[in-house]
Amino acid sequence: MSVFHVTRTCRNGWSSLLYGIGMCLIAWVSNLADTPVQSRPTTPQQPADLKHIGGRWYLRAGVRPVYLYRDGQRFVDLFSYHMSDSNKDGTDEVRVSHDQKFLIVESQGFPNHPTANFPNSGNPNTIRVQDFRFRFPLEPKFNTQVTSVPMGPIGMALNGVVFFNPFEMGGMNAVEGYSEVWLDSCCGHPEQRGVYHYHKYPSCVKSPFQDDGQQHSPIIGFAFDGFPVHGPYDAVKMLAKDVKGKFALDDCNGHTDAERGYHYHVTPGRFPYIIGGYAGIVETSNNRGLARAGTGAIRNNASGVSRIGEAVQSVKPATGTRGQSLSVRFELNPSGLRNGLPAGDPDWVQIGPFEAQKVSRKGNIITASIQIPADAAVGIPYDCHIEFKTPRAGQDVTVIKANEVFRVLP
Ligand SMILES: [Zn+2]
Numbered sequence: 273m274s275v276f277h278v279t280r281t282c283r284n285g286w287s288s289l290l291y292g293i294g295m296c297l298i299a300w301v302s303n304l305a306d307t308p309v310q311s312r313p314t315t316p317q318q319p320a321d322l323k324h325i326g327g328r329w330y331l332r333a334g335v336r337p338v339y340l341y342r343d344g345q346r347f348v349d350l351f352s353y354h355m356s357d358s359n360k361d362g363t364d365e366v367r368v369s370h371d372q373k374f375l376i377v378e379s380q381g382f383p384n385h386p387t388a389n390f391p392n393s394g395n396p397n398t399i400r401v402q403d404f405r406f407r408f409p410l411e412p413k414f415n416t417q418v419t420s421v422p423m424g425p426i427g428m429a430l431n432g433v434v435f436f437n438p439f440e441m442g443g444m445n446a447v448e449g450y451s452e453v454w455l456d457s458c459c460g461h462p463e464q465r466g467v468y469h470y471h472k473y474p475s476c477v478k479s480p481f482q483d484d485g486q487q488h489s490p491i492i493g494f495a496f497d498g499f500p501v502h503g504p505y506d507a508v509k510m511l512a513k514d515v516k517g518k519f520a521l522d523d524c525n526g527h528t529d530a531e532r533g534y535h536y537h538v539t540p541g542r543f544p545y546i547i548g549g550y551a552g553i554v555e556t557s558n559n560r561g562l563a564r565a566g567t568g569a570i571r572n573n574a575s576g577v578s579r580i581g582e583a584v585q586s587v588k589p590a591t592g593t594r595g596q597s598l599s600v601r602f603e604l605n606p607s608g609l610r611n612g613l614p615a616g617d618p619d620w621v622q623i624g625p626f627e628a629q630k631v632s633r634k635g636n637i638i639t640a641s642i643q644i645p646a647d648a649a650v651g652i653p654y655d656c657h658i659e660f661k662t663p664r665a666g667q668d669v670t671v672i673k674a675n676e677v678f679r680v681l682p
C-alpha cells in the first residue's frame with residue numbers, strides 16, 4: 273500500500289507542490305534502493321513514426337491509424353488483432369480513435385473466440401451485437417478514494433467484450449459458492465440485453481504477446497479509469513495474487529511497479545477476479561451506474577458450495593503442451609444434473625478456447641481430441657464445457673461444465 277499512496281501523492285501533488293516534490297524524491301530514492309541495478313528501467317526510445325498522444329498512448333498515422341501503448345519497455349499494438357469483422361456483419365468489432373483526453377473505443381461487444389450456444393440450460397439469453405462507445409482517460413489520474421465497481425460494464429477486454437464485477441443481478445457472487453452462475457469455457461455469458469461479459473479472467477482473449485508465465489503478463493484490457501488490466505502473472509512463475517509485501521495487490525487488484533506504473537491484474541480463483549474497485553478517477557459516461565457508484569472496494573459474499581461442475585467427475589489428462597494434439601477423457605456424473613444426463617453424443621466440447629474434434633461417448637465417458645496452439649497461454653487454469661443439443665425442459669441445448677480442469681505446460 274505504501275507505494276500506492278506515495279505514487280498517488282506524486283500524481284496529485286499540484287495542490288501542495290513542495291510536499292509532493294518531497295514525497296516524490298523519497299519515493300524515487302526508495303525505488304532506487306529497492307531495484308536491483310541490472311533491472312532498473314530506462315524509458316525506451318520512442319520509434320520515429322509514433323506520435324505521443326497522452327499518457328502511455330502513441331499513434332502511428334496512416335490509412336488505418338494504429339494505437340500503441342507503452343507497456344514497460346515495449347510499444348504494443350493492442351487492438352489490431354481484435355479489429356477484424358469476425359461476425360461478418362460489415363462492421364469491425366473494435367474501432368479506435370482519440371481526442372485530447374480520451375482513447376475512444378467503439379465496440380460491438382461481440383466475442384471473437386468460441387463461445388457456448390446461447391440460450392442454453394445454463395442461461396436463457398442470446399448473445400447480441402452491441403453499440404458501445406467507451407472513453408478511456410489517456411492519462412489516468414489517481415482518486416483520493418476508491419470508487420466502487422457498479423453493475424454493468426466496468427471495463428473492456430482488448431476484444432471489445434466488457435468486464436462485469438463479480439456479482440449477478442441478486443448481488444451474489446457469480447463465480448464461487450452456491451450462487452455461482454453458468455459461464456462458458458471462455459468465462460463469459462450474455463445478460464438480458466444480450467451483452468456478453470466476463471466476471472473473471474477471460475482466458476480466451478488473445479493479447480499481442482503470448483502469456484507463458486516467464487515474465488509479467490501482457491495487457492488484456494482496460495478499466496474505465498484508464499489503468500490497464502494485465503493477465504495473471506507478475507514475474508517468472510509468480511502469480512500477481514501470490515505477491516506479498518510492498519508489491520502485493522491492493523483491494524482494487526492493482527499495484528505499482530517502476531516499469532508500468534499503476535496497473536491491475538486478473539486473479540484466477542481469487543476474489544475480485546478482475547478489479548475490485550477503481551483506484552483512478554473513473555470516466556462516468558461509460559456506464560450510468562458509475563455516476564452514483566459509492567466508495568470503497570467490493571467485498572466477497574460467496575458462501576456455500578457451488579453445484580456447477582458436479583456433472584463432470586473428472587477430466588484426464590489435466591495438462592498438455594504447446595503444439596500437442598491429444599485425446600481428453602471426460603467422466604460424467606449422472607447424479608450431478610437434476611434430471612440426469614441427456615442421451616447421445618455431445619454436440620460440442622470446449623476446453624478454454626480449444627474446440628474439441630472427434631467427440632464420442634460410451635456410457636458416462638466422453639472422449640474428445642484437442643489441438644493446442646503453439647502460442648497458447650501457459651499455466652492458466654482453463655474451464656471446460658460440454659453441450660448436448662437434445663431438447664430437454666424447454667431448452668434447446670443442455671450444458672454442463674467444470675472449472676479449472678486443464679492447463680497448458682510450456
Ligand atoms: Zn453475468
Ligand SMILES: [Zn+2]
Nearest residue numbers: 488506512537
Ligand atoms: Zn504487475
